[in-house]
Amino acid sequence: xxxxxTARHFDxxxxxRDYIEDATEKVDKYFDHxxxxxxxxxxxxxxxxxxxxxxxxxxxxxxEATEKDMYLAIDYAIDKMxxxxxxxxxxxxxxxxxxxxxxxSFVYANLIRNDNRRKIIKIKRILAEDMTVHDAxxxxxxxxxxxxxxxxxxxxxxxxxxKRDDEHFKLIEP
Numbered sequence: 001x002x003x004x005x006t007a008r009h010f011d012x013x014x015x016x017r018d019y020i021e022d023a024t025e026k027v028d029k030y031f032d033h034x035x036x037x038x039x040x041x042x043x044x045x046x047x048x049x050x051x052x053x054x055x056x057x058x059x060x061x062x063x064e065a066t067e068k069d070m071y072l073a074i075d076y077a078i079d080k081m082x083x084x085x086x087x088x089x090x091x092x093x094x095x096x097x098x099x100x101x102x103x104x105s106f107v108y109a110n111l112i113r114n115d116n117r118r119k120i121i122k123i124k125r126i127l128a129e130d131m132t133v134h135d136a137x138x139x140x141x142x143x144x145x146x147x148x149x150x151x152x153x154x155x156x157x158x159x160x161x162x163k164r165d166d167e168h169f170k171l172i173e174p
């Protein structure tokens with residue numbers, strides 16, 4: 001996660017910079033896919049204004065706070081951002097659960113004609129669970145299939161782990 005700070009109408013001190021970096025870790029624990037955070041700190045009419053812009057995949061979140069003290073304004077902006085992240089994550093998980101109920105374990109058969117011959121392709125829609133490669137390796141004890149499809153938390157992509165034998169595995173990443 002990259003943190004950028006812009007100060008308007010005053011000089012940015014190291015103490016404020018360190019305080020922002022420490023406080024941003026609070027937001028990072030709620031959502032670990034943050035691309036960058038941009039702070040715009042300004043002094044207007046003896047009021048300290050903090051604008052916080054958070055870039056995450058497919059979204060930009062923005063919040064503002066104005067206080068007499070810069071540290072209080074930073075705290076309020078971060079609290080507002082935490083609430084927005086929680087709300088966004090709730091929307092994502094609700095949408096994900098809804099689509100899971102609609103599409104879970106349906107099998108479709110498609111007919112394809114090739115040289116006057118019919119071929120049947122069965123498509124099974126599955127839910128790719130979020131996990132690390134290490135977790136996927138441990139999951140093989142619980143499943144009977146020779147493969148496991150999962151969403152890699154570290155890369156945020158769909159991966160397929162194939163069991164060749166008891167000691168050898170093959171990982172396919174797009």
